[in-house]
Amino acid sequence: MDAIPRSNVVHRYQKRSLLIAINCIASLSIFFFGYDQGLMSGVNNTVDYYQTTMKFGHEDPQTGAPVIDNTLLQGGIIAIYYLGTLIGALAGGSLGDRYGRIKTISIGACWGVLGACLQCSAQNHNWMIIARLINGFGTGILNAIVPVWATETAEHTSRGQFVTIEFTLNIFGVVVAYWLEFGCAYYGDGSGNYGFVWRFPIAFQILPLLALAISVWFFPESPRYLVKVGRNEEARYILGRLRGETGEDAGRAEAEFQDIKNIAELERATSKNHSYISMLFGIGSGKLHTGRRVQLVIWLQIMQEWIGIAGVTIYAPTIFRIAGISNANSKWISGLNYITYTFATLICVFTLDRIGRRWTLYWGSVMQGIPMILAAALTKLGKNATAAGDTQTAAGYGIGAVAMIFIFTATFGATWLTVPWLYPAEIFPLEVRAKGNAWGVVGWSIGNGWCTLLLPIIFAALDENTYYIFGACNVITIPMVWALYPESNQRTLEEMNLLFASDSIWNWDAERNFAILKEQNPDLVQAAQRGHSVIDPETGMVRPPHRNMSHDASALTVHHDDADSTEKQHFKHG
Numbered sequence: 001m002d003a004i005p006r007s008n009v010v011h012r013y014q015k016r017s018l019l020i021a022i023n024c025i026a027s028l029s030i031f032f033f034g035y036d037q038g039l040m041s042g043v044n045n046t047v048d049y050y051q052t053t054m055k056f057g058h059e060d061p062q063t064g065a066p067v068i069d070n071t072l073l074q075g076g077i078i079a080i081y082y083l084g085t086l087i088g089a090l091a092g093g094s095l096g097d098r099y100g101r102i103k104t105i106s107i108g109a110c111w112g113v114l115g116a117c118l119q120c121s122a123q124n125h126n127w128m129i130i131a132r133l134i135n136g137f138g139t140g141i142l143n144a145i146v147p148v149w150a151t152e153t154a155e156h157t158s159r160g161q162f163v164t165i166e167f168t169l170n171i172f173g174v175v176v177a178y179w180l181e182f183g184c185a186y187y188g189d190g191s192g193n194y195g196f197v198w199r200f201p202i203a204f205q206i207l208p209l210l211a212l213a214i215s216v217w218f219f220p221e222s223p224r225y226l227v228k229v230g231r232n233e234e235a236r237y238i239l240g241r242l243r244g245e246t247g248e249d250a251g252r253a254e255a256e257f258q259d260i261k262n263i264a265e266l267e268r269a270t271s272k273n274h275s276y277i278s279m280l281f282g283i284g285s286g287k288l289h290t291g292r293r294v295q296l297v298i299w300l301q302i303m304q305e306w307i308g309i310a311g312v313t314i315y316a317p318t319i320f321r322i323a324g325i326s327n328a329n330s331k332w333i334s335g336l337n338y339i340t341y342t343f344a345t346l347i348c349v350f351t352l353d354r355i356g357r358r359w360t361l362y363w364g365s366v367m368q369g370i371p372m373i374l375a376a377a378l379t380k381l382g383k384n385a386t387a388a389g390d391t392q393t394a395a396g397y398g399i400g401a402v403a404m405i406f407i408f409t410a411t412f413g414a415t416w417l418t419v420p421w422l423y424p425a426e427i428f429p430l431e432v433r434a435k436g437n438a439w440g441v442v443g444w445s446i447g448n449g450w451c452t453l454l455l456p457i458i459f460a461a462l463d464e465n466t467y468y469i470f471g472a473c474n475v476i477t478i479p480m481v482w483a484l485y486p487e488s489n490q491r492t493l494e495e496m497n498l499l500f501a502s503d504s505i506w507n508w509d510a511e512r513n514f515a516i517l518k519e520q521n522p523d524l525v526q527a528a529q530r531g532h533s534v535i536d537p538e539t540g541m542v543r544p545p546h547r548n549m550s551h552d553a554s555a556l557t558v559h560h561d562d563a564d565s566t567e568k569q570h571f572k573h574g
Helices: 015-043 047-052 071-099 100-118 123-155 159-184 196-204 206-218 224-226 233-241 252-270 278-279 290-322 327-387 391-415 419-427 430-484 491-500 507-520
Strands: 056-061 065-068 555-562 566-573
Touching: 015 100, 015 123, 015 159, 015 196, 015 206, 015 233, 047 065, 047 391, 065 252, 071 100, 071 123, 071 224, 071 278, 071 430, 100 123, 100 196, 123 159, 123 196, 123 224, 123 419, 123 430, 159 196, 159 224, 159 327, 159 419, 224 233, 224 252, 224 430, 233 252, 252 419, 252 430, 252 491, 278 290, 290 327, 290 391, 290 419, 290 430, 327 391, 327 419, 391 507, 419 491, 430 491, 430 507, 430 555, 491 507
Parallel strands: none
Antiparallel strands: 056 065, 555 566
16 A cells, blocks of 8 residues: 555554554543643642742641632633633644544644643743643644544444543543652652742653654554545555454455445535534534534533532542641542542443443442532531541541542543543544534533633532532433433444434434334445445455445435334435
8 A cells, every 4th residue: 555654553563453553642642631631730739839930829837738819810720721622622623624633633742742831831820821721722632633533443342442441541641640740749848839849740741742743643544534535545455454354354344444435425415514613503414413413422521520520630639628638648648549540440441332331321420429429428527526626536527538539530430531532432424523523522621611710619618518519410410311312332433323313302212213224224334233244255246235225325314104103214315
């Protein structure tokens, strides 16, 4: 394949080894994402940062804990990052669909390097705000395109597993950030009155970003993007390397290739307008219903933050201090919590593709909501015991509250961490998949920015009662997912257009229509039928399409048979 440089790893590796190599590079981006998120927790507690440089607080002379004088500035410095990710996600989605996944990833990494350089050299809060906006812009680009690249190269039967492994690296990034800052806190006399304590951890993120920006050029482009832009020979070659061409694998790449071409042509025929505004309101998308998909991914990401993880990640030391833990102990307990968080993500590696996306979210919501409510109650009891002078009882309640935070974080790592990032990369049409995933990042940016801006104020006003808000949000997500979110597990990316073809917003209608469409259009999507192929095993040639099928499908229509009241749907062809 002359069109692909000989230096590309696609010529050296194939099948699972190639998928692992791709996921390793994708993990560099996800590691940076986690590292950057976990960074501000320690930075916010560094004296030189909040007192000397940013000037939004001062150190308590008795306890050594930070006392925040300007909660809006503290929250604003953190929240402006998410405005950057929002803008960057929209830019990344557009770039990814126009210029490809590889180029966009490298561009995002370069913006991230620029933002990190400006952050670690910041001299005041205005400088820091601009630096975090730029850093967020680069992160938004990467978050919009990396999950798409990973899901478009993975097989549908193990797609969740590979993405979950990447997000284990995401939380490992949080762990590295936290413990690096913990170690830097002892620089000099350990007082935190040194710029190095917070500047070096910020600068450290430049290393994985540079590695990503350079190394991604040696990796294959998404075969689905290549089909979209008409580079079919390259797409077919890369699919052959990803799926294998010999033995039991014979025909699998060709089957998937034909599916991608069929659906790509169908999308071009049924949807004419691909702007962000058109996607948001579903203008011109016809039976693809992109507007509904956009709303689903935005709200899934917003709820991911409001179930409590935004507060725990950034304000963990504050949470533990509210529970009665000393300032010194709260730091190492927070670090231990992140280690538990990392190992918990491995649970999702083995369960996500077995029980599906919906059930993963269900059990996560239950096991997150209960600890949040109990943490609020235990913290309140601990504060009351402290006020009464019963320090032994107060310590017991404090330990119980900390245990609830550990349970919450571990459950989140095993459930809600991955699904809101995987789902947007799965459900959108090929024509707008990068832009669709960008809408998911927009939702995450809104949820995170909203949380981080308001949480300092909320914690100051409500203290431990903030946990009740998180617990209530977990409860809300259960009926939300049950009624509105169709299952994407064990379905190919090409099947998603059939899954969302129903005009109804309800999940049960989507599933019923999906079953009807698959029955009436058996040749539209072949690769999803394990053990079936569009390759004729006797001739070795591509089977002709079903006689009532055409690759220039123009619309998805619905008919009602008044005689038996059975809804029948089929693709109408020109």
